[in-house]
Amino acid sequence: MKLRLFPQEPAGLQLLSQMARQILEATGTLSELFGAPVTEHERLVEELHEHEAKSTDLHFALLTHMRTSFVNPLPREDMYALSRFLNEAMEKLDAAGELVALYKLDRLPKRAADQLEIISRQAELTVDAMRQLDDLDELEDYWIEVMRLAKRAERSHRTWVAEMLRDMKTTQFSRNRDVANQLVDVTKDMRRVATQVGSIIVKEA
Template structure:
């Protein structure tokens, strides 16, 4: 099987791994935000914006690297797709933090923590996987695990929305629902990354 690409050129993979790590760090910041009083939201929201900015800077670095490097570890279109999904994931995570801060949403329902747990696991798996994209034989299990986590996230989202509808008045429901939607969309971006990896595995087989 043609599964080993260009191990001598790993800069692009290191950048992808660093972008995934910003998602891990962003999850930790959002965990803190969920447990904080509204008076502490500002600094934590700013910390999340810094994670988002760091991811954006890494995306620019990757684009520069792809333009200037003769040999890339993956086809340019695959590198770009992975980086785009990673950056969109951290943007949505930052969006959840911004919604919580703007609407001063204290006492977020526990289902949000359940979703963050899924995102954290997806991101941790992705950090490791991005660094191993030059040895695709090891990545099929990553693909399967992230897809399973994504299915769990979709179920949790449906339960989350149902509980919000049952337990909250319309205005509160809309505010919490916006956060719930942001979080499930992060898990969908992580699923897109895993799907892209699966596509690369198939193409390089």
Template sequence: MKLRLFPQETAGLDLLSQMARQIVLATGTLSEILGAPAGEHSRLVDDMHNHEAKSADLHVALLTHMRTSFVNPLPREDMYTLSRFLNEAIEKLDAAAELVALYKLDRLPRRAAEQLEIISRQAELTVTAMQQLNNLDDLEDYWIEILRLAKRAEKTHRVWVADMLNEMKSAQYARHRDIANQLVDVTKDMRRIATQVGSIIVKES
């Protein structure tokens, strides 16, 4: 492992961790939306928009920090990539919430809850991982676990789509498929984050 100068510089890592925390919070809000009657969707979607806006603010704050800080714990391009993937993940969660409201869906299959459980776990692990990026020896298990969860999410998505094809009419299928695609894409973004961390581990070893 390379010797790092000024390892106490963690402001950028704190911002990345806060972005991951917004995904945890957004997952909780989307879970509320899936369990709420259509009349409550508007309020909860506003909450989701707030999570997305907070993530965007943190993304901008990180870019500003990287431009103005002489010392960063990681190469700027790595920190930017991680921040971009985190922001894109929450944008997709926000889109899923908005689609539930626009389509006036009162209930989604249990596969949706399974995907949200996976996303929440991925995000929780990522909150901690982002804080540990200046100590890469501790992150190999994170990398492996996120990849395992992503594979589970892909399988859940395939089963969900197959179930919808068998049980739903075409218009209903199209609406639910839109949401299913958004959720599995979130898990892919979380996988991209872990893959980027893996790349950092390899480069810095």
């Protein structure tokens, strides 16, 4: 038997899915920024800001929806937590791009692309998972996979920092580490989303 909470009012789940979609699209923009000349940074950072602004708008739209809807597909505190974690992930992704432009970084190590690949996969899984929150039977694999990806990102981050410390001068190291820290923090926020989903699964089991 499929586990369902409240099949009414699916708009909140659609808003959460759209927030995850903004993260997925922003990873594409950030990937382009990582490979772009400094002259293209301003345009691409502005595009990232637009993704961040859309995410914030969706976050507030969800809060309004929860206040005005008689029945929500999940407890309000769970929906709020999911929305907050997604919005914070988007803010950090935007910050990573802004740092690249401010520091005028035109060559990032391959591990930056590796981290973006992980974030992209986490976001891709989350887009679908948010739409399925009224049917929890299929989401345990999502929870486990996003957690696995987050652990992989943390291992990659530690190696990246060690390599930069070995190969870069102090100023260069500091600037690249700031970007690296923002990226790994995005993966942690995506992990928080998955952990919240796991908590919902456990509560409703």
